[in-house]
Amino acid sequence: xxxxxxxxxxxxxxxxxxxxxxxxxxxxxxxxxxxxxxxxxxxxxxxxxxxxxxxxxxxxxxxxxxxxxxxxxxxxxxxxxxxxxxxxxx
Numbered sequence: 001x002x003x004x005x006x007x008x009x010x011x012x013x014x015x016x017x018x019x020x021x022x023x024x025x026x027x028x029x030x031x032x033x034x035x036x037x038x039x040x041x042x043x044x045x046x047x048x049x050x051x052x053x054x055x056x057x058x059x060x061x062x063x064x065x066x067x068x069x070x071x072x073x074x075x076x077x078x079x080x081x082x083x084x085x086x087x088x089x090x
Contacts, residue, residue: 002022002025003025004025004026004028004029004030004052004054005054007022007025007026007086008054008059008086011086011088014086014087014088015062015085015086015087016085016086016087017083017084017085017086018084018085018086019084020082020084022084023061023063023084026050026052026061026086027050027061027063029052030050030051030052030059030061031050031051031052032048032049032050033048033049033050033051036048036049045064045065045066045067045074046064046065046067046074046076046079047062047063047064047065048062048063048065049061049062049063050062050063057088057089058088058089059086059087059088059089060086060087060089061084061085061086061087062083062084062085062086062087063082063083063084064082064083064084064085065079065081065082066079066080066081066082066083067079067080068080
């Protein structure tokens with residue numbers, strides 16, 4: 001079974017785009033920033049930010065839900081796609 005530290009070590013440069021499978025593993029250990037969800041102004045996508053500290057370094061997992069241009073109601077069930085990026089915070 002692949003682990004969170006192993007996924008982080010596999011990323012050679014940041015930001016690093018990762019698969020949905022790896023993102024689901026990371027989301028088990030990362031903590032969701034619920035305050036950030038309420039502050040979004042962009043109506044074309046939803047961004048969820050998750051944070052994690054490993055070896056005295058801070059990491060952020062960005063989960064991006066993509067929608068059509070004229071979508072009036074942003075619901076993750078109606079998203080056209082999802083992207084995941086792993087960032088190393090400096």
